[in-house]
Amino acid sequence: MTVCLTGLRIWDGDEYVDADALTIDGGRIGAIGDAAELAQNAQTIHCAGATLIPGLMDAHVHLELNPEHSAAPTGTSDDAYERMAERALGMVRAGITTARDLGGGAWHELRLRDDIARGARVGPRLICAGQPITCVGGHCHFWGGEAATLTEAKAVLHRQLDHDVDLIKVMATGGRMTRGSDPRKPQFSTDTLREIVATAHAHQRPVAAHCHGTPGIEAAALAGVDTIEHCSWVGEAGWASDYQAPIAELILERGIWVSPTVNRGWQRMLDSATGTVLGRVRSAYRKMLDLGIPFVASTDAGIPGVFHADLPHALVVFARIAELSNASALRCATSDAARALGIEGKTGRLRPGLAADLLLLDGDPLTDLAAVTRPVGVWARGRPVILPN
Numbered sequence: 001m002t003v004c005l006t007g008l009r010i011w012d013g014d015e016y017v018d019a020d021a022l023t024i025d026g027g028r029i030g031a032i033g034d035a036a037e038l039a040q041n042a043q044t045i046h047c048a049g050a051t052l053i054p055g056l057m058d059a060h061v062h063l064e065l066n067p068e069h070s071a072a073p074t075g076t077s078d079d080a081y082e083r084m085a086e087r088a089l090g091m092v093r094a095g096i097t098t099a100r101d102l103g104g105g106a107w108h109e110l111r112l113r114d115d116i117a118r119g120a121r122v123g124p125r126l127i128c129a130g131q132p133i134t135c136v137g138g139h140c141h142f143w144g145g146e147a148a149t150l151t152e153a154k155a156v157l158h159r160q161l162d163h164d165v166d167l168i169k170v171m172a173t174g175g176r177m178t179r180g181s182d183p184r185k186p187q188f189s190t191d192t193l194r195e196i197v198a199t200a201h202a203h204q205r206p207v208a209a210h211c212h213g214t215p216g217i218e219a220a221a222l223a224g225v226d227t228i229e230h231c232s233w234v235g236e237a238g239w240a241s242d243y244q245a246p247i248a249e250l251i252l253e254r255g256i257w258v259s260p261t262v263n264r265g266w267q268r269m270l271d272s273a274t275g276t277v278l279g280r281v282r283s284a285y286r287k288m289l290d291l292g293i294p295f296v297a298s299t300d301a302g303i304p305g306v307f308h309a310d311l312p313h314a315l316v317v318f319a320r321i322a323e324l325s326n327a328s329a330l331r332c333a334t335s336d337a338a339r340a341l342g343i344e345g346k347t348g349r350l351r352p353g354l355a356a357d358l359l360l361l362d363g364d365p366l367t368d369l370a371a372v373t374r375p376v377g378v379w380a381r382g383r384p385v386i387l388p389n
């Protein structure tokens, strides 16, 4: 049965559309147009002037991590899959209809991805990396992806392919969550990263690289990764203290996306009296954006204090830190996100034939971005998750 949503204001991922109705046919968007025409022979849901936008995407989450735990995980529990399924349900109820999982240790997220895809569970479309490749004792080594040599790195990579991952994640620098790991320092040589990227690409898998320190950002850019996670420009003087224009030019030339993992807790940066770090981070983002480097919205959900369903709140903070227009911020989480993740042929915009990944909002996010935090309706691949009253 065709479902017709009427009484809509529609923003399609790029712009407002001159239409007030959209039909859902199975899992896909059927048509966008006039309610008078489309509502015939359809089950009608009147949406009373609410705004319909594409479902949101978070390009960096860890379903396996419990954000209430402050320490790195020591192993997975028996109920890990169920906990992850609960987190996924919370995400889709918040309007997040696609999420890219950038690391776990036990591949539970891959089972969840497949269960959601076949309709056995309700959650976002998942794109999963499995175990990240890291150096011995390196960032997130506890997930099992340690490699001392290129040969070992390729073995880790092939183990992920055996588990049918969608992409490869590599830790190009250290991180904060892992004791003994230094965010400033690179974990692999440029040549090793290049080989990892070439191997992943030969298997049609993109590569996401975790990069805090500037030398690691440079190595990842030279190696031709597909997305740079965090891109923190960490130097001797701290976060965002070592932005280097030639490396940013390289990121642009290579067509690499930046996934800045801004979570809602970054509000404290906006509230800080001194604003020192805010000034540096804002300046680095502005320079990259002015250059034309594309950004994708992401939160690193699962790390301590960063909850899985928080992307809508994080998007508001990200827009303020990066001084983005509401439309630009929304594109980072919808149409641009789909391009960054290589799924623009499936979702990310409201177009006939694309997946019916829909978020209905109380208010207009183009004038008040915080409206994204007030979902009144959500459909994931046509399946109703929240229905308007």
Ligand SMILES: [Zn+2]
Pocket: 060, 061, 062, 102, 300
């Ligand atoms: Zn992460």
